Amino acid sequence: MPNLLPPGSAHPPALQLIEWIADPLSYMESNFRDYGDLFTARWQSFVPFVFVNHPEYVQQVLGADPRQFDSGMGATILKPIVGEYSLLLLDGEAHQRQRKLLMPPFHGDRLRTYSEKVAEIADAVLGAYQGAKVRVRAVMQKISLGIILRVVFGLETGERYTQLEQLLTEMTEAVASPWRASAIFLPWLQQNWTAWGQFVRRRTAIDRLIFAQIDERRKQGLGADILSLMLSARDEEGNPMTDKEIRDQLLTLLLAGHETTASALSWCLYFIDRDPSIKQRLLNEIKQWDGNTETIGKLNYLHAVCQESLRLYPIAILTEPRIPRHDFTLGDYTFTAGTALVPCIYLLHQREDIYKEAKRFNPDRFLERQFSPYEYIPFGGGGRRCIGAAFAMMEMKMVLLSLLCQFDYRILPDRLGRPIKPTRRGVTVAPSPYLTMKMTRKKLGSCISQL
Numbered sequence: 001m002p003n004l005l006p007p008g009s010a011h012p013p014a015l016q017l018i019e020w021i022a023d024p025l026s027y028m029e030s031n032f033r034d035y036g037d038l039f040t041a042r043w044q045s046f047v048p049f050v051f052v053n054h055p056e057y058v059q060q061v062l063g064a065d066p067r068q069f070d071s072g073m074g075a076t077i078l079k080p081i082v083g084e085y086s087l088l089l090l091d092g093e094a095h096q097r098q099r100k101l102l103m104p105p106f107h108g109d110r111l112r113t114y115s116e117k118v119a120e121i122a123d124a125v126l127g128a129y130q131g132a133k134v135r136v137r138a139v140m141q142k143i144s145l146g147i148i149l150r151v152v153f154g155l156e157t158g159e160r161y162t163q164l165e166q167l168l169t170e171m172t173e174a175v176a177s178p179w180r181a182s183a184i185f186l187p188w189l190q191q192n193w194t195a196w197g198q199f200v201r202r203r204t205a206i207d208r209l210i211f212a213q214i215d216e217r218r219k220q221g222l223g224a225d226i227l228s229l230m231l232s233a234r235d236e237e238g239n240p241m242t243d244k245e246i247r248d249q250l251l252t253l254l255l256a257g258h259e260t261t262a263s264a265l266s267w268c269l270y271f272i273d274r275d276p277s278i279k280q281r282l283l284n285e286i287k288q289w290d291g292n293t294e295t296i297g298k299l300n301y302l303h304a305v306c307q308e309s310l311r312l313y314p315i316a317i318l319t320e321p322r323i324p325r326h327d328f329t330l331g332d333y334t335f336t337a338g339t340a341l342v343p344c345i346y347l348l349h350q351r352e353d354i355y356k357e358a359k360r361f362n363p364d365r366f367l368e369r370q371f372s373p374y375e376y377i378p379f380g381g382g383g384r385r386c387i388g389a390a391f392a393m394m395e396m397k398m399v400l401l402s403l404l405c406q407f408d409y410r411i412l413p414d415r416l417g418r419p420i421k422p423t424r425r426g427v428t429v430a431p432s433p434y435l436t437m438k439m440t441r442k443k444l445g446s447c448i449s450q451l
């Protein structure tokens, strides 16, 4: 029966959309409890979203030829933010062409050259905090935004840097709670007189600064940053990227790259602090390290801590949607165009049959066993796997090293007793913004370069 969809909540679509916006984790968990490996979410004004939660089904979707699916049209809610040429919105040939142009800076030697810079930025930002009580996410965001602005845009401190930093922080804060994120999902809230209007005005100001930076880079000569690589990139026919394409990709890298990493780092700090034995093991491992950014690959426990944090709270809870172009069979169902299949990162990572005691933070599971690319998917998979995955892992490790080397830190209990729980932040899920830590500089404080 090709037209049948898997079962799902019987709540009216308007209510389901509210549940999804307000508390996505509870929405997914209760559907998983009731309906299992495949369930259908029906949200007002959206095509049906079929959540794919079993590794075999995830493999069938992510492992399939990407030409079988459209994803861009499933991500159109992001168009006002990242623009029509964003990698997130393109499909087919156009997607593959842009991906090829964008991939090289995120791999191999290039990545290694950026790690020094990342360490430098982390040291500099953290160095400004002496014995301070700080909001964890805000500090991590300052670091990750600084990294993107320097590494991707090639911007060094100055007026344009300060303006972009401020505007981008304001823009992301504007969708930083379920309530504020509603306008992304409810187009009727996208009005001049709502918070959306302010968002659009900020975006226009950001665009002006980005186009000015593109112009200046062209005139002043290219550097080692990713913008320069985009300006010099040519496709197979020898065509360069247009300014609009570059703007859309830059904004995509900015938003996809710094928000996610800042949230992931905040969770890592939270989990490391909760268990003194984990912190001690990390510090012991770091003591054995030669302090060279090229050898961070040897820090296995640090790597496992980052992996486990991205398992338990994976930031991106869904991959991009995959909308079949032709009939696509999964289990007992055949899906047609007009249905979005979404491998669910969060639910897959919570499965007890893959991860024993799944709710427990246990980095050792990654030292004891290798999980398949369809069991562990914090960066999605297949033809749309996150292009910044290696960069993000490198950045997370560098920032944690910088912090653990220079500071003793403690997560503080919330003064108002608010729980530290995963909260919607735009289309991602992050630790609640109240997460606070006290940072005390170590007496014989050492940073990466001095180790």
Ligand code: HEM
Pocket (backbone or CB within 6 Å): 087, 088, 089, 099, 252, 253, 254, 256, 257, 258, 260, 261, 264, 314, 315, 316, 318, 319, 320, 321, 378, 379, 380, 381, 382, 383, 384, 385, 386, 387, 388, 389, 391, 392
């Ligand atoms: C911890 C940090 C990060 C997480 C958890 C994350 C997660 C993801 C996920 C789940 C996807 C969708 C993949 C799919 O549908 O199969 C994705 C796509 C993407 N990510 Fe990341 N990401 C992170 C960091 C970054 C960074 C640092 C960059 C770049 C600077 C980046 C750039 C992108 C881009 C451009 C895409 C779209 C790929 C495409 O459509 O072809 N991400 N990311």
